[in-house]
Amino acid sequence: MAHEEHAIPQVPTHQEIASDIMARFQNVNQRYWSWVSLLALLFVGGIVGFVMRLSDGFDDRSNWGYYTATLSFLASTFLAMPIISAGLRLAKANWRRPLTRLTENMAITGVLIWFMLIPALIALPPTEGRLSVWFDFPHWMAFRGGNLMVWGTVVLIGLFLLWLLAVPDLAAVRDHMPASPRGKLARVLSVGWTGNTRQWRVLHSGALLFGAFYLLLYPTLQTLLQADFQAGLLPGMKDAIAPATALINALQGAVGLTLVVMYVMRRFGGYERYFGIDQFWALSKPLLAFSLLWFYFWWGSFITFWYGRQPGESELIRFMVLDSYRYPLMVSFMLNFIGPLVALVWNPVRRSIWGPTIVGAGVLVGALVNHIRWYVAPFSVPDPPAGEAWPHVLPEIPAGQLPGAADALIVVGGIAGAVLLFMLINKIIPVVSMWEVGEGLRLVKVRRFLARYAMVIAKSH
Amino acid sequence: MANTQLLGLFEDPQKVADAMGELKGAGFPVEDLDIYSGSPFPEGAFGEHEAEHRLFMFPLVGALIGFSIGLLWTAGTQISYPLITGGKPILSIPPMTIIMYENTMLGAILFTVLGVLFESRLPKRDLGLYDERITEGYIGIYVDCPVERAGAAEAVLNSNGAEEIKKA
Secondary structure (H helix, E strand, O other), X not given: OOOOOOOOOOOOOHHHHHHHHHHHHHOOOHHHHHHHHHHHHHXXXXXXXXXXXXXXXXXXXXXXHHHHHHHHHHHOOOOOHHHHHHHHXXXXXXXXXXXXXXXXHHHHHHHHHHHHHHHHHHHOOOOOOOOOOOOOOOOOHHHHHHHHHHHHHHHHHHHHHHHHHHHXXXXXXXXXXXXXXXXXXXHHHOOOOOOEHHHHHHHHHHHHHHHHHHHHHHHHHHHHHHHHHOXXXXXXXXXXXXXXXXXXXXXXXXXXXXXXXXXXXXXXXXOOOOOOHHHXXXXXXXXHHHHHHHHHHHHHHHHHHXXXXXXXXXXXXXXXXXXXXXXXXXXXXXXXXXXXXXXHOOHHHHOOOHXXXXXXXXXXXXXXXXXXXXXXXXXXXXXXOOOOOOOOOOOOOOOOOOOOHHHHHHHHHHHHHHHHHHHHHOOOOOOOOHHHHHHHHHOEEEEEEOOEEEEEEOOOO | OOEEEEEEEEOOHHHHHHXXXXXXXXXXXXXXXEEEEOOOOOOXXXXXXXXXXXXXXXXXXXXXXXXXXXXXXXXXXXXXOOOOOOOOOOOOHHHHHHHHHHHHHHHHHHHHHHHHHHHOOOOOOOOOOOXXXXXXXXXXXXXXXXXXXXXXXXXXHHHOOOOEEEEO
């Protein structure tokens, strides 16, 4: 029987890739500016919402619940994305090459997130008389300064990781971009890079170090977020795996956001050849794994409270699971666990562009709703009377808090601000890494294998 | 003895590997040869000298300094302003560890940035002998040799198909 002869896959050259990416990078069209304008408008709306909240002061902490939920959502999706770059680089995954720059560019959103942290910290009550990881540290430096330092360091690591891995491409922009402010900026940021053997060796080692630092410190950020903005405000909250739960949810959110951004860049940015089926298919697998872990960690926490049956635990279950925040939990349960599980167990869905994208979008919506549950709820618990210690049982269960106009502006504006920063940085640093894709091309050879052709990928080191 | 520098530009990596082998065979020390490229090749792909670096020492030193600052800072403030709560020890270790860990990491990353710049010999205002085609995918062989041997180096680069040879 004659076999069908398949076309021999063509592997592009470095020159082709570099000129293609540079052309897309240099092109700043009307559609780009339209999106930037819209996002800037929404971001300004967010600032208006913030000023509205600010005018009411910080005495009523419930005013700042949605603000904090937005902050934590951004920190658990946008700011978690460099972990994908660090992790996949450590794992030497070849398919990651076109997409890691996209995740590194997201580190720029950390600047916005860090500034958003300041009002959220001011809204927190002093640590005296309540449970916290800071014990009775009364000094301002303790939880406010500690949080600012930890979050700031995570942001710094992300920015250093981004800069280091972008230096070779910034040098390409320096060399080939016509004289312009962007070209001048690239000249400064490329710091005289020429691409000699020593520079490449140091870049490889430096990228591994920064990636490892990010992986080491990001869990600390999530621990403080959980401890200071949730557990420390909820009487009866004693959940040892809460930081790990938050971390797993952040990884799920980061993968979901990566899929959605890849789809957008593919559909509207003309990057089809870089964000192909390999990238979507490969990322759908960790997305499924994180979705299963979402349930595992949620169940691990829930069952402890359920069987504990102490008054504080029972009241918390009523507040966070059964009564006030039942619907947000159900939405999140569907979009972060059931939906991904039902969809991604099917090979044809995983092995598609649209399947993982839709699931990823759902995961993001579920994550936002879950963060609202996680942070609006504790911010709605009133302080104890002056001079009294914080109780171990909720004195009364607050009703679920719906967003006001200012809250809606803050949520939409905060997310728009992060996307806006991402869009702006994409015109300073190419969204696809020319040097990493170029390096990967050299490791690929098409070989005859029996009746077909196979793509053979070598290990780079 | 005065030295000069040459940069041979190639499009084909195989020709670069051949030229490197021939240069070494002609007696040019491997330490005086370098490869410029727009993306990295597997180490030793051209038989080039693999320059040693000490980048990993920088975060270690930074981490030690950061940890020490964190320890002095947290312990110093508590000892300077002793507030005894419920008869507990003045030094509260758990919150101290958060600050010390954070300082350790901060020290490590700041020193890593310095290490990256120092070990890469960056920043440089003048790119020196360089060609913009390198970031397009061309590969450059950089030769640092005595003036009187420049002709021999140029001949090797030319015979292996260099598209252009630049001189300092």
